[in-house]
Amino acid sequence: MEAGDLALRSSLRLRYLLAAAAAAKISIEASRKILTAGEIVVLRGRVRGAEHADRVRIVNQRGRTVAAARTDARGRYSARVRPWYSGAFRARSRGKLSRPVELRVGAHVKTRLEWVPLFGEAKVSGRVRPAHRGGRVWVSLERNGKPLLKRRVALRNGSRLVFHFRVRDPGSYRAIVRFDDARHVPSRDASRRLRTRMPRLSQGARGPSVRRLERRLARLGYHLTGVNRSFDYRTADALRAFHKVQDMNRSSVATEATWRAMASPRRPRPRARHPRLHVEVDQSRQVLYVVRRGRIRKVLHTS
Numbered sequence: 001m002e003a004g005d006l007a008l009r010s011s012l013r014l015r016y017l018l019a020a021a022a023a024a025k026i027s028i029e030a031s032r033k034i035l036t037a038g039e040i041v042v043l044r045g046r047v048r049g050a051e052h053a054d055r056v057r058i059v060n061q062r063g064r065t066v067a068a069a070r071t072d073a074r075g076r077y078s079a080r081v082r083p084w085y086s087g088a089f090r091a092r093s094r095g096k097l098s099r100p101v102e103l104r105v106g107a108h109v110k111t112r113l114e115w116v117p118l119f120g121e122a123k124v125s126g127r128v129r130p131a132h133r134g135g136r137v138w139v140s141l142e143r144n145g146k147p148l149l150k151r152r153v154a155l156r157n158g159s160r161l162v163f164h165f166r167v168r169d170p171g172s173y174r175a176i177v178r179f180d181d182a183r184h185v186p187s188r189d190a191s192r193r194l195r196t197r198m199p200r201l202s203q204g205a206r207g208p209s210v211r212r213l214e215r216r217l218a219r220l221g222y223h224l225t226g227v228n229r230s231f232d233y234r235t236a237d238a239l240r241a242f243h244k245v246q247d248m249n250r251s252s253v254a255t256e257a258t259w260r261a262m263a264s265p266r267r268p269r270p271r272a273r274h275p276r277l278h279v280e281v282d283q284s285r286q287v288l289y290v291v292r293r294g295r296i297r298k299v300l301h302t303s
Helices: 003-024 208-219 233-245 256-263
Strands: 034-036 041-046 055-059 065-070 076-081 087-093 101-106 108-113 121-129 136-143 146-154 160-166 172-181 184-190 277-282 287-292 295-301
Touching: 041 087, 055 076, 065 076, 108 172, 108 184, 121 136, 121 172, 136 160, 146 160, 208 233, 208 256, 233 256, 233 287, 233 295
Parallel strands: 034 101, 101 184
Antiparallel strands: 041 076, 055 065, 055 087, 087 101, 108 121, 121 160, 136 146, 136 172, 172 184, 277 287, 287 295
8 A cells, every 4th residue: 555545544534533522522412312393302412611601502404503502610501492304413612513413203193083974984184294295194094903994195285184985884993194204204193993873763863874874775775765864754664674684673763783784784686587677575574676687676665
């Protein structure tokens, strides 16, 4: 190895040692290194050889001052900062910098499962701070503690979360929202568990629960004209026909057992496939089937 190379390496090594020695004159540490965006963390340390009330500035990795403090008689200082992004922070005093302290910051994520109507549409809402234009979150759903689905959802205005899903089965539901990007460590929030709504309904009832009941009966093929929010005699007849086919109590009142049966119902089959359009009557259950092309298209209550 040539003498010039040795001299250059020695010079670089000396500069490194001098820089390290200068940095070692100011220490810095954090009260905690993993936190949520917007939370306060205390950065403290000591400036060796400092005079009482010497000014100490806390700078981020871009060199911007984010907090300031004064040393005490022993050269100690303490400053409070509220970081919104992950990064390195240093203490600066008398033109010298401390070694960096790394703070890992997760975004502030809040989520809520607002309602879980069986055979209806449930809503997951939430917010992420700070706002991230074009940001996305992972939304996971659980039913009875088991994974149900997972979707990547775009944030509205960079911060608001709105996600809808169909509730096809009864149970206990929970939503989990997870967010991370280049400037944040992964963070998540989970909603409280909500059970599906399965209200008791009878003739004269009104409201969205009646509409969901009627819509489900119609989709299962039970004859019902005028799906609306009103439980009338037509709803009662369709419900009675459903109970008969399911070998349940032949009533016109919807109970929790009714809702559960509609989630996984027994589907009747025709006795004959021809002619293409014909009618069959099940005398034991007292229901009438309209059969078209080998499939039961309508089920009607009869006696």
